[in-house]
Amino acid sequence: MKVRPSVREAVADLGIGATQDLLRRAEEVTRFLPRLWQATEDILTSNPDITEVTEQISERY
Template sequence: MAAWLFPTGVTCHVLLAAALRNPTVRLRYPAACEALATDAPHLQESLAPPFRAAFADLRISSTDDLLRRAGEVTRFLPRLWQTTEDVLTRTLRSPHSECGTHLQ
């Protein structure tokens, strides 16, 4: 799931960065997984069934499903890029943006 979740989360990252918002929330998931694996492997094992249930809710039950979802994200990227450019343009033109004042 992390192989799909992280790149999908990057789509949020570019929008947050364009809006001058802190995007570091993306680091929380890998850090939590690492802490569980290192400090509480028994807890990680006990959480595996709900984790698999979350996959099922996302309709991901195989590698092919995961690859299909990755493809959907890839096809979404041009639209995301345009939206990011629109947000960035509005952000830089905002009178409340410190970045916008440097461009004038």
């Protein structure tokens, strides 16, 4: 697949210049997800008026 130079430049701005960079970044994001999920739960718990979102999340997970 041919990638446009503008896409290649945008990805390079994210620090991804090679496949190994992409794999490293994917691992970093995966390790971050539990912290993100905990922050989400904390926000939802401290704001009981957010019910629709809480119900949707409960249905999915």
